[in-house]
Amino acid sequence: MLVVPEHTYPLICVAVSxxxxxxxxxxxxxVNPNATSSWFTEADMPQTCVIHVTQLERDTILVCLDRCIKIVNLQGRLKSSRKLSAELTFNFQxxxxxxxxxxxxxxxxxxxxxRSFKTNEITQEICDNTRIFRLLGSDRVVVLESRPTDNPTANSNLYILAGHENSY
Structure with missing residues (x-):
């Protein structure tokens, strides 16, 4: 959902292109439940491979695509400020x-x-090519699963990442 201050109801994001x-x-x-005529924006939009969309602030949306995270406004234009870098690029999928x-x-x-939103600097990192990692949950506690790369069906290890405050 995308909250727009001047609307009674939030917009429902169904596609990103x-x-x-x-x-x-x-x-x-x-989908705009505030509209009196058609609720839908353009149908049959060519989809972009989006991993995650989150509204950070009133006019600030985080869109995670392939290898980068873009910080945009509600119109989809890059939004940079002293508080946020407009784009964070990673060297992995x-x-x-x-x-x-x-x-x-x-x-x-x-x-x-x-990565820091403000400076784009790496704040922490785990990299182990002998293990396959998977995020299991991040509601209140960040839980990470790990299995050996050479035996993906082996028993897994579970990790709780501490010291984080999930605020969005």
């Missing part, structure tokens, strides 16, 4: 993310990397 306007990175396909107060944790097959 590549932007079509000048400086537009992404375009949100939404992101499988899942967890948004924290001042950073994001990006999970991939062989580990995890934390």
């Amino acid at each position: 590549k932007g079509t306007e000048l400086n537009q990175v992404v375009r949100f396909g939404t 992101i499988e899942a993310i967890v948004c924290l107060q001042d950073s994001v944790l990006a999970f991939w097959r062989h580990g995890m990397q934390g």
